[in-house]
Amino acid sequence: MANPRPHVVIVVVNLPVERDRRVIRECLALEAAGYRVTVICPRGPGRLTHLPGSASTAIRSFPQPLAGSGVLSFAAEFAWALIAVTTRLLGIMLRERVDAVQACNPPDVFWPVALLMRALGRPFVFDHHDLSPELYECKPGSPRPAVLRVLRLFEKLSWRCASAVVSTNESYRELAISRGGCDPERVVVVRNGPTVAEVGPAATDPATGAPDRHTIVYLGVINPQDHVDAAVLAAERLVGLRGTEDWRMVVAGDGDSLPELRQLVSQRGISDVVRFTGWLEADEVDALLRSASIAIQPDPPTRMAELSTMAKTVEYVARGLPVVAVDLLETRRTAEGAATYVPTGSPDELAKALDQLLGDDSARAAMSVVARRRFTEQLAWDHQAKAYIRLWDRLLRRNPASYNSVSPKIGTDAARQTGPQHGTKEAVP
Structure with missing residues (x-):
């Protein structure tokens, strides 16, 4: 019999999911609210197939043989990530129903997946972790104008093609509205941070x-x-x-x-x-x-x-x-x-x-x-998870009263097992 729980696929390619505490907390929040979750991510050293500390979140990983250190190598790395993610997503969709997809940046290359999902009448959420153009400008050396234009285009496409945007703070939300032309109603702030527990x-x-x-x-x-x-x-x-x-x-x-x-x-x-x-x-x-x-x-x-x-x-x-x-x-x-x-x-x-x-x-x-x-009172993930789940309930037209409420301890065990994440500005070691 088909699993009645809505199935969300989360894409993260900046690092393996077991080292990304934000995504871990998102997965556990979805689980607690009655969703089923699969994560597509780079393969970690443990070659995990399920998220540690979770009840059912599956991991579909891919090898990442390319490590970017310059413009061309970064381009090759991101192209490989898009190909690897798309093939795994299509494989999952051939075997079972996928009700929605969330992609986390960087990079901002998953807007083609957004177009695919929306063509199928299913939501795509852009979880906006970093400002890729500004991050590139911070790198040592003079930024190349052509590269900057491509990054800004991909960022705008990621905003515009998404059914909804999750911003990590008010400034990112304001940029999605002003620079990305997003409808304010579909941009939600979900901050980073540990749970109280x-x-x-x-x-x-x-x-x-x-x-x-x-x-x-x-x-x-x-x-x-x-x-x-x-x-x-x-x-x-x-x-x-x-x-x-x-x-x-x-x-x-x-x-x-x-x-x-x-x-x-x-x-x-x-x-x-x-x-x-x-x-x-x-x-x-x-x-x-x-x-x-x-x-x-x-x-x-x-x-x-x-x-x-x-x-x-x-x-x-x-x-x-x-x-x-x-x-x-x-x-x-x-x-x-x-x-x-x-x-x-x-x-x-x-x-x-x-x-x-x-x-x-x-x-x-x-x-x-x-x-x-x-x-x-404000910053703990316990509060942020509520806004995150409300977004998913709205996108998938669910009645939250018919599912378990989000536990105040979501994320605790898994976050302690994996350690803090590595990455860019939203990450800690």
Whole structure:
């Protein structure tokens, strides 16, 4: 007998689904709401066929032999991804009914799939993770105008061909409407972030930090556009402002710039106060953030950073961590009063703000209260999942009262098993 549950296929090609916590949470939210889910994604080292921690989400993976490092190689990688995804989707559709498809960017190449689904009278959802044109402009070197035009065209086609668009913040929604010409009624904001159940209680009092030394933490991708060198140089300036006895900086994550940063720390002679952890699993991330006193977000004031919500910001706020950050639109919308903002993110600005916060126990305690309230009342995935499921219920004309409600603990077990994701601006290590 045919399975009565609506079947949604989710496409993600930026990384294997078992390392993409946003998509994991989406899958589990759909499961909890009575949907059946299949994910098409690149093949991970474990060659998984089902999502860990889920009841039934199937994985249909494909090999990814190409790794982009230039315009032509990226083009070949994305073309291969489109071919691999399309053949697997058609294979699934030949065996069973597919009621809808969701594609996550980058890349913005799945609008042909959107046209196919809509020709069949079935919904296609574009889950907009990153601004591909702005991300390309942030890369080292001068952007090629022709490449930028193609990226903007593909982005617009992805918006316009979709039945609905899921935006990760208000800025992305505004762009889908203004730059993409989307009807506001079909653009829904679903933010990133952990569930309440994923976040443990604070390991130390936020006013006192660790018993002997405060920990300043950076958590995230370490690529040139992430400006993590400014955080390292801020540590050097902080040594001059307050010595080395009562603090340390921990840089958690990896990326293209990590070897250069290790060399920079050695050259500047600050290895005693700056430590690199490399990649951390989910429980290690949670323990680090819960034991820290301050978080730092040095992303520079580029257009990409201005309009993007950094997943690390939500991870910081979820643990009640006061944040020192560059004054960016979406960072303010996320952290509000839980952060101290600096104009440009220069090492001197960051060091002075860190020094002031380290010396002000009451300010850190007040910011921690604001952070936890922001997370529990608005930012937690528990709230975001409701908007996500309402969208699917509307698209597939379902009566949500006839299915189980979304569990407040969705995403907890799977997210802890897989660890935080890697990727672009919406990802954390």
